Amino acid sequence: MSGSDTEQIAALLYRYARAVDTKDWDLYRSVFTDxxxxxxxxxxxxxxxxxxxxxxxxxxxxxxPWTMHYITNIEADVDGDTATVRAMFYNPMQLPGMAEQSSCGGYYFHELVRTSDGWRSRHLREDNVWFVNAPGAP
Structure with a gap:
C-alpha cells in the first residue's frame, strides 16, 4: 500500500462511510477483521x-432512502501494527416516512490492526452525541 499509516487509516474510514452510504455490505465487511x-x-x-x-x-x-456520512478530525495513535483512532462524524440522512431531513453526529472509536491487506478495524464503538429530527421524536 502506498501512503503513510495516517493516510491509509483515513482511507479506511472513508471506505467505511462509502460502504454504509452506498449500502455495499461486502465493502463494509472489508473495513473490519473477521x-x-x-x-x-x-x-x-x-x-x-x-x-x-x-x-x-x-x-x-x-x-x-439515503445517508451521507462525513468523517473528519481523524486522530490516529499508531503503535507498530496497531492503532487507536478517534474521528468525528456528521451524518445527514433521509429516514423512511419522514418529510424533513434528519442528522446525527458524534465520534467513532476504532481499534485497528495492520493486516496483509492493510489496516482493518477489530473494534468500533460509535458515540452518537446528538440527533436532530429523530424517528419517533415529538
Missing part, C-alpha cells in the same frame, strides 16, 4: 460481530 466487534449501542443498536451488524444493516438500511 472477528471484529462493533458497538452502535449509543444509537440503540445492539453490539455484535461484523457479520451480525452487516446482516442487520443490509435489512434495515433497505428502507432508508
Amino acid at each position: 472477528d471484529a466487534h462493533i458497538d452502535y449501542s449509543s444509537a440503540g443498536i445492539p453490539p455484535g460481530s461484523r457479520d451480525e451488524i452487516a446482516d442487520l444493516f443490509s435489512k434495515a438500511f433497505g428502507a432508508v
Whole structure:
C-alpha cells in the first residue's frame, strides 16, 4: 500500500462511510477483521460481530432512502501494527416516512490492526452525541 499509516487509516474510514452510504455490505465487511466487534449501542443498536451488524444493516438500511456520512478530525495513535483512532462524524440522512431531513453526529472509536491487506478495524464503538429530527421524536 502506498501512503503513510495516517493516510491509509483515513482511507479506511472513508471506505467505511462509502460502504454504509452506498449500502455495499461486502465493502463494509472489508473495513473490519473477521472477528471484529462493533458497538452502535449509543444509537440503540445492539453490539455484535461484523457479520451480525452487516446482516442487520443490509435489512434495515433497505428502507432508508439515503445517508451521507462525513468523517473528519481523524486522530490516529499508531503503535507498530496497531492503532487507536478517534474521528468525528456528521451524518445527514433521509429516514423512511419522514418529510424533513434528519442528522446525527458524534465520534467513532476504532481499534485497528495492520493486516496483509492493510489496516482493518477489530473494534468500533460509535458515540452518537446528538440527533436532530429523530424517528419517533415529538
